[in-house]
Amino acid sequence: MKHILWLSLLIPLLLVSCGSVDLNAAVPAYETGVDPEGWVTIPAGEFLSGQHNDPVAIDYDYEIMVTDVTVDQYADFLSLARADGSIKIDGEKIIGFYPGDEFNGVKHEEKIDAGDWLYIPLDDPSQRIEFTSKVTFGAKEGYENHPMTMVTWFGARGYCDYYGWRLPTELEWEKAARGTDGRPFPWGNEILLNNANFYSSQDPFEDMSSFGSRTSPVGFYNGKTYDDYVTLDSASPYGLYDMAGNVWQWNGNVYEGMHYRFMRGGSKDTYDMDLRTWVRNNATPTYASPGVGFRCVR
């Protein structure tokens, strides 16, 4: 009898845990009204950086994208770059040239040689870029205005570089995210569920009982109401959106003695603590994830 009781508890649990996830489940389509082609200028000057608000100066103005690069924008880039030979298709991978890093032989450091590196995998079920026509690239239906994900650091850098831009340094990113008053989140000192897309934030794009959390369109948290879902205007002091949550954002720094590349901002898959603007994550530059995207500076 005891065995039957235990089995009756365990079997459903195992079945639930082995259930497959429908990665093509319909995604709600919302127009946010935020222009992903927009840029803002971050003025030169001091700001409070890091968890302990250390004063740091950036002595130049720079412009940064208002939103993350979208799937549509990345698809356009791939189409252009393929046409002019800037990228190559290698089986189910898009690859592109990277000039390599200096190798210092530090413990755990791996060589990043000059050569072709992975930009995006095309065969990953989470990939939102389609290449069905075999001529041009496009976004999967419903994801056009979502942040580009499943893109490696090389792919992110390649995008920015193609247009003569670059990835933001960690300091540039942080200043753009939190302004100069030392706030932990782009919009202020506290986080509410409707501020950003994070783990179990109960937004219209998540279903924690099946596929979990998914990205939201760029600029989604701008104070608008989508059907019954009310968002709070969560722009940074400079008017940037999605600087906390939705997707981690690749930063451009290449540090001596390590091949890891850093990311900021937290994502749809992380708890609110990782959305604090000073929190860092890192991964190998070939890492691609449904929770990692990027934006550029110039």
Place this chain on the structure above:
Amino acid sequence: MQAIQARLTYLFRSTKGLILVAISMIAIETALFGMLSGPMAEFGVRDFVIRVFGMKLVEAEREGRIIILYHSIAMAVVAIETYMITGLLKMKEFYKTAVRVLITVGYLMAMVFGMGFAYWGHNWALHGLYIAGLTLIFFAGILLVVALWPWSKEVYQLDKAYSTSKGGVDIERVAFFTAGVTTLASVIFGAVPGSYFGNGFEVFLAENIIRIPEKTVMEYSIIGHLHIMLALIAVMITLIIGRWLDFKGILHKIAMPLMILGTIVLNLGVWGVVTPLEPIAHMVIYVGATPSMLAALMLVIFGFGKFIREGTAGIVRPTFGQKMAALVRDPLRFGPLWQMIFMNFTVSGIGILMAVRLDEIFRVWPAREERIELTGHWHVLSAIIATIILLYYGDIIGLKGKIRKLYGWSIIILSDLAFASVTIFEMKRLFVSEAEQQPLVNTVMYLIDFGLGMLLVILALVLIWRLADLFKKKGRWAEEQEQDDLSAEVK
């Protein structure tokens, strides 16, 4: 008034009362502050608790809060182990009393004022009292190692069934002494950088800087400190359980020197991370961990053999089934040793896999995934130590019959269910992609919540029972007040 005085005398002057108070304090703290994270945050319980208790949580201070939380719980655990050691081992009454007074006042100050400082605004007076509490605990530790001094004829071991030197020095006592001394030395590795970073409230969690190739001496010191303190708490509980089960014989004679060697080498390795020997420190740590784990294995073999022998005493040729039945007959005695075995699947095994395949597997994952693995790994080790204490405590308070079995098996099964689930959660990237992980994550989260939640319910029931008992004129507390010498209850 006399009735209250009698209860306070039991709670703060008897071994079992002191252990009860410390377990209760940990339970209350765990129940309250456990509601601020994980699923409780998702359910909205965190916001409710913050509001009701008027907590002041500043985002930038999260790491500092967590560090004080860990310390206040750890100090109570250290106090429990100290009560057990002072109850099990021979020592002068003065030392026994002084150690207990200091550590009790110390951990209560650290817990109450530390948490007050961390979660209810920055009252620096509270911070000072928190540090004073930690200092008292350190001073209690100094007195404890003085009390444990093994090279005194009054504490020589004359029974040759135990590990002794030719002259009669009790090698097990030397093992306790070694663990005590090295604990005090290892405290310095936390205290110095703690003062350095803490004065400016500039704290960090070690798991957040693992991949940074250039770490400062202070950062290495913190990393070493947190690893060795947990390892030493584990060493101490292993020695305590060995004494409780009257560990002796040939295995004891081999195990105790191994435990001493392991403890010393392990410490040297960890301390080495702040020296130019850092590149080989990990190798030294592995070398030190091996004899310590072998010593624990010998305790397990001894204990299991003993349970089987005792359980099949009247049977001429016991079958395999009868032996197994004898082995698991008493979950409170079987449990601590089983948890030591189970630890190898959920902690040591994972740790070894990480060490061996770090660059090939774990460093390919994003840092956050590695962080989950690391924090899960040591949370499980801490919790396993806690379950071992609870199992021993079940015996101390004299649980008998069905209640004993229910309490013991519940702790073993529920905790192992939760720990196994944590392990699957930590390692999920080995067998499921990020995009497809949610059903697995849900399942293991339910199991973790169920296992740990029910465990806390059982603990709460025991504590409610003990609270109710205090209202009885001649309750169990009155009996326990007379049972101060735990060595008289060695099994």
